[in-house]
Every structure is written in C-alpha cells, then in structure tokens.
Amino acid sequence: MSNNTQIIHSIPVDPLTGSISTPIYQTATFVQEAPGINKGYDYARSNNPTRAVLEKLVSGLENGYASFAFATGLAAIDAVLKLLSTGDEIIAVDDIYGGAFRLFTHIYEKFGIRVHYVDTTRAENIIDFVNEKTKLIWLETPTNPTLKISDIRTISKIAASCNAWLVVDNTFASPLIQKPLVLGADIVIHSGTKYLGGHSDLVAGLVIVKDETLADKIKFIQNASGGILGPQDCWLLIRGIETLALRVPKQCSNAFRIASFLEVQPEVAKVYYPGLSSHKNHAIATQQQGHLYGGVLSFSLATDTLEAATLFVSSTKLFKLAESLGGVKSLICQPALMTHKSIPQEKRIASGVRDSLIRLSCGIEEADDLIVDLQSTFAHLQQLKQAVATQ
C-alpha cells in the first residue's frame, strides 16, 4: 500500500457512532462497570481513545510495535532517557538538537549519566567510546542545522554488538522518507511539532519502539511521569498527518530546487543539503532516505558575519523569520542568534554553525516564487552594499 493510502486508512471510523473524523474524548476519567472492569480505559493519563488512534497511526507509519504520544518532542526524549540508571553512558551525535543537549547536560548528567558527543558521520568514530556502560547510541540524521547524515544501518550493528539501544531522532526526515526501525534502530523519536503536525499550530512528541519489551518500559514511564499529549492536540496531529504524504514530497522538491539555485550564487559560500552531490554523505542519504532529502537546508554567505546574515533573514518576504521547521509556510532563521545562541561561539563555529549560516525550512509554496524571494533579497543586499561603498 502506498504511504498515502496507508495513512488515510489507518485512521479508523469511530466504532460507536460512525463519525469519519476521530472524536476528541475530552474526559479525565471513564466510568467503570465494577472496580477494575472497564472498556479498556480508566484514567486519561494512562490512556485516551483519541490518543490511542494517533499512537496506532504513528507506529504504523514508522513500522513500529507501538508508539507513545507526549506533550512535546523534548518530553518524548525525556521519557527515553528515563530508561537509564546512574552510571549509564550515552554516545550522541555531536551536533545534537540544542534542547536535547540542554536536557542531557543540565538535568541527566546531574543524575550521573555520562554523554560522549561524537562525529557519527563516520560510523567507526563511535567504536572508541563504546564500553560496558554504553546504554544508548543517539542519532539525528539529518542533523540541525548543517544536515549531517549518519549511516543508521551500520551504526545499528555497532549498537547491537554492545547491547545498547539505538535511538534515532527522525524529526528532520519524517517517517515518509526514512524509517529507522526498518534500518535497525530500536527507538525512534519525533518532534510532532515539525513535519508530522505540519502546520506550525501545535507542539507534540512521539516515541516509537520496535518491540514489546521496550513498549512496556516506555508505557510505564509515560504513565509514571505523565507528560502525555492532550486529546485536542492528538486530534490536531491526526488531522496534520492526513496530508503528510502530500506535503513532504513538495517540501523536498522545493528544497532541492532552492539548494541548486543557492549553490551557484556568488554571494553564497557553501550550501548544506543532503540532496546535493557535493554533500559528504550524499550516497548514504540516497540509500536510507529513498531519494528524498528533506525540506530543510542551510547556507553560509561569502560575507561571513552575523550582520550580513541578520540583514538577509530580515529582508525576505515569503520566508518568515521564525524558529521551527516542517510547516506548510516557509521559514528562515539565523541559528547563531536564534536556535544555537546558547552555544559558546567557538564551539558553535567548530560544529559548522558559522556566523553567517542561514537555515531555510521550505513550505509548500511554489519553488519559483520562493526563489524570486531569495533573488530579490540578494539584490537588495547588493544595493545596500553599493550604497555604503559610495557614501
């Protein structure tokens, strides 16, 4: 079955009423026939029928055994970290999402969990850090904002050989173009805020697991810690996912067109996009992402200053200046002053986030219109430069 058909028909008609749209079960508790005798639901933290539809839909999309919906992507990441105990170690991709870095460093290291940050774009780099305490290997691929690619299949073999779980944050790819569980991962994370929701109108997170053992553990953590997604947002996320298979290919083709346009601009120093043959791990991306390379790309300017990038991101008309990604509206941001502001300059630049780096999240507008917007911005900057020079 195609992704489109699978998605649409994984959303069941309501068995009680025939409602074609999933009902929002806005309730805290469920009446029981006798103590402990119920219809499969007792209390809304533990389970909710609207959430159950979403969780089944997402586990189908990721070829998982089960999935669990959380209040945000970070709440989902937090639930996975609670699989660990004091003394355990994590090997994580070095340019991990800033919020995950903050959670690892400022919350979990305090409880005696050690994290090694490694350049996972070369799988063999991981081996040096493996020991008997290694519990998780944590990947993002592609990464934010320089779109680094790691080889999920090869790294899953390393994880299996040291009895660690491989976690893949699949937010940037979306399940439409990459299915880490099929490639050997044990756990997949999503910020549902991004492509799954797709309309920049909610925050949500998901954990998808490969088997019953992990499902039981995450279910226990979800119920014990309670960071669940409420029924209204579950409904909105189901509604967003219905069009995932229409949105994502359009976003990918827009990003590809724009990356190719940027690559030949004299004012651009470097373009980061896994779809370009100039990308270091283009071949791995092609293999594991099914010839779709995502809707996010970034580029640095020939004038590598914070000011030049600030001027650029403040001048586009269609690309709106905002954090986040994956929505139908195109967004632009300057990581050095926005998403990556809390990282010390030297460390930030070493990880590839230069002062002039600009990240684009392509929406579903027409590529030609988006390119005109960027062209006008380059022209506007050129005029300003000339005006300054003749002053």
Ligand SMILES: *Cc1c(COP(=O)(O)O)cnc(C)c1O
């Ligand atoms: C946004 C994001 C998160 C965090 O998700 P929230 O929904 O904002 O909590 C985690 N990982 C990646 C890769 C993200 O882009």
